[in-house]
Amino acid sequence: MTSSSLSRLRAGLIAVLLGLTVSACGYNTIPTAEEQAKAKWADVQNNYQRRADLIPNLVATVQGFAKQEREVLTGVVEARAKATQVKIDVSQLSDPEKLKQFQDAQNQLSGALGRLLAVSERYPELKSNQNFLALQSQLEGTENRIAVARRDYIEAVRVYNTTLKTFPGLLWAATFFRNNKPMAEFAANEGAQTPPQVKF
Amino acid sequence: MPRLGWQRHIAAVIVALACTIAAAVALTFPPLSGRVVDQANIISADVRSAIEVKLGDLEAKSGIQLVVATVASLEGQEIEPYANELFRHWQLGQKDKNNGVLLLVAPKEHRVRIEVGYGLEGTLTDALSKVIITNAITPRFKDGDFSGGISRGVDDIITALTTDASEWQARPALRLDFQPTDKMINLLIAFIVIAIITGMIISPGFRWFMLNVMIDILLSAATSGSSSSSGGGGGFSGGGGSSGGGGASGSW
Numbered sequence: 001m002t003s004s005s006l007s008r009l010r011a012g013l014i015a016v017l018l019g020l021t022v023s024a025c026g027y028n029t030i031p032t033a034e035e036q037a038k039a040k041w042a043d044v045q046n047n048y049q050r051r052a053d054l055i056p057n058l059v060a061t062v063q064g065f066a067k068q069e070r071e072v073l074t075g076v077v078e079a080r081a082k083a084t085q086v087k088i089d090v091s092q093l094s095d096p097e098k099l100k101q102f103q104d105a106q107n108q109l110s111g112a113l114g115r116l117l118a119v120s121e122r123y124p125e126l127k128s129n130q131n132f133l134a135l136q137s138q139l140e141g142t143e144n145r146i147a148v149a150r151r152d153y154i155e156a157v158r159v160y161n162t163t164l165k166t167f168p169g170l171l172w173a174a175t176f177f178r179n180n181k182p183m184a185e186f187a188a189n190e191g192a193q194t195p196p197q198v199k200f
Numbered sequence: 201m202p203r204l205g206w207q208r209h210i211a212a213v214i215v216a217l218a219c220t221i222a223a224a225v226a227l228t229f230p231p232l233s234g235r236v237v238d239q240a241n242i243i244s245a246d247v248r249s250a251i252e253v254k255l256g257d258l259e260a261k262s263g264i265q266l267v268v269a270t271v272a273s274l275e276g277q278e279i280e281p282y283a284n285e286l287f288r289h290w291q292l293g294q295k296d297k298n299n300g301v302l303l304l305v306a307p308k309e310h311r312v313r314i315e316v317g318y319g320l321e322g323t324l325t326d327a328l329s330k331v332i333i334t335n336a337i338t339p340r341f342k343d344g345d346f347s348g349g350i351s352r353g354v355d356d357i358i359t360a361l362t363t364d365a366s367e368w369q370a371r372p373a374l375r376l377d378f379q380p381t382d383k384m385i386n387l388l389i390a391f392i393v394i395a396i397i398t399g400m401i402i403s404p405g406f407r408w409f410m411l412n413v414m415i416d417i418l419l420s421a422a423t424s425g426s427s428s429s430s431g432g433g434g435g436f437s438g439g440g441g442s443s444g445g446g447g448a449s450g451s452w
Contacts (some may be wrong), residue, residue, distance in 0.1 A: 015408055016411060134330075137326050138326050140448065140449075141445070144446075
C-alpha cells in the first residue's frame with residue numbers, strides 16, 4: 001500500500017465518522033423542531049385569519065335583523081380591522097412583546113364577537129335564520145380549530161425550547177445554532193384549554 | 201456560573217419530563233377494537249352490526265374511515281379537545297389523505313361531536329356536521345333512543361361524504377394515469393446503478409460519499425425500524441390520519 005492511498009483511507013474514515021457523529025448526535029434536531037414550531041404557528045395564524053374572513057358575512061346577516069345594535073356591530077368591525085393588522089412573521093416568534101400584541105388584538109375580537117352573539121339571542125327571527133345558523137356553526141368550528149392549532153403550537157414550542165436547553169441540543173445551540181433563540185410561549189389562557197362556547 | 205447553569209438545565213429536564221408524563225396520563229382512551237367502540241354500552245346489538253357493515257362498505261368504496269365511539273365519561277374534559285385527542289390517538293383515516301371521521305357520544309355528559317379529519321373538512325363541513333347533529337341525532341337522543349340517533353347520524357354522514365362523488369371517484373383514474381410501466385422503472389433503476397458505478401470508478405471522493413450514504417441509510421433503518429410497527433393485531437386500526445378540530449358538537 002502506498003502512503004498516498006493510506007492517507008486517502010484515513011481521510012475517508014474521518015469523513016465517515018464525522019457524518020455519522022453529526023447525524024447521530026442530533027445535529028438535525030434543532031432545525032427540525034424549529035421548522036415544526038414555525039409550521040404550527042402558520043396554522044394558528046391561518047385559523048385566526050379564517051375567523052376574520054367569516055366576520056363580514058356574519059355582521060351583514062345580523063345587521064339585516066338587528067340594525068339598532070349599531071354599537072355592538074361597529075365594535076366587531078373595528079376589532080376585526082385591528083386584529084387583521086397584527087401579523088407575526090415567523091422570524092418574530094421569539095419576541096414576547098409581539099406575541100402579546102397579537103394575542104391582545106385577537107382577544108379583543110373574541111370579546112366583541114361574544115357580545116354580538118349574546119345580543120343576537122334577543123332576535124328570534126335572526127336565531128332561526130338558516131344563514132345565521134350556518135355562520136354560527138362555522139364560527140364555532142373555527143374557534144375550535146384555533147384552540148387545536150394553539151395547543152399544537154404550544155407543544156411544538158415546548159419541544160423546540162427544551163431541545164435548545166437540554167443535552168445534546170444544548171451543545172449544538174452553543175456552537176452551530178447560536179442565533180436560535182427560544183420562542184416566546186403562548187400564554188395558555190382563555191381558549192387554549194376549552195374552546196369558547198358559542199351558545200345558541 | 202457553571203454550577204448554577206447545570207442545575208438550571210437539570211431542572212429544565214425534570215420539568216420537561218414531568219410535562220411529558222402529565223400529557224401522557226391526562227386522558228385514558230378506550231382501545232380501537234372495531235369500527236364501533238361502544239364503551240358506554242348504549243347501542244343495541246343488531247343496530248351495531250348493521251352500522252359496522254355500512255362503515256366497512258364506506259371504507260372499501262372511498263377509503264374513508266368513519267368510526268363511531270361512545271365513552272363512559274369525558275373525564276372532566278370538554279368534548280371538543282377530548283374528541284380531537286381521541287381522533288389523533290386512533291389516527292383515523294389514511295396518513296396522506298387524513299380522511300377519517302369520528303362520531304363521539306358521551307351519554308353521561310349529554311354531549312355529541314362529529315370530529316372531521318383535515319382531508320374531509322371541505323366535504324363534511326362544520327355547518328353540515330351541525331345540521332346532522334341537530335336534525336338527525338339529538339332529537340332521538342332526547343327521547344332516549346341512542347341506537348336510532350346514532351344509526352341516522354351515520355347514514356347522514358355517509359350521505360354527505362359520498363354524495364359529492366366526483367371527489368373520490370376521480371382518484372383511481374388519476375392514479376392509473378400516473379402509473380409508470382414496469383419497463384420504465386427497470387430502465388430508470390439500471391440507469392441509476394450504472395451512473396453510481398461509473399462515478400465510483402472515476403472519482404475516489406464519490407466512492408467515500410457513497411459509503412457514507414450507505415452507512416447513514418443502514419443506521420437510520422436500524423433506528424427507525426423498531427418504531428415503525430403500528431397497530432397490528434389483524435383487526436381494525438387507524439391509518440395514521442389526523443384532525444385539526446373540524447366538525448361540530450351538540451348537546452341534548
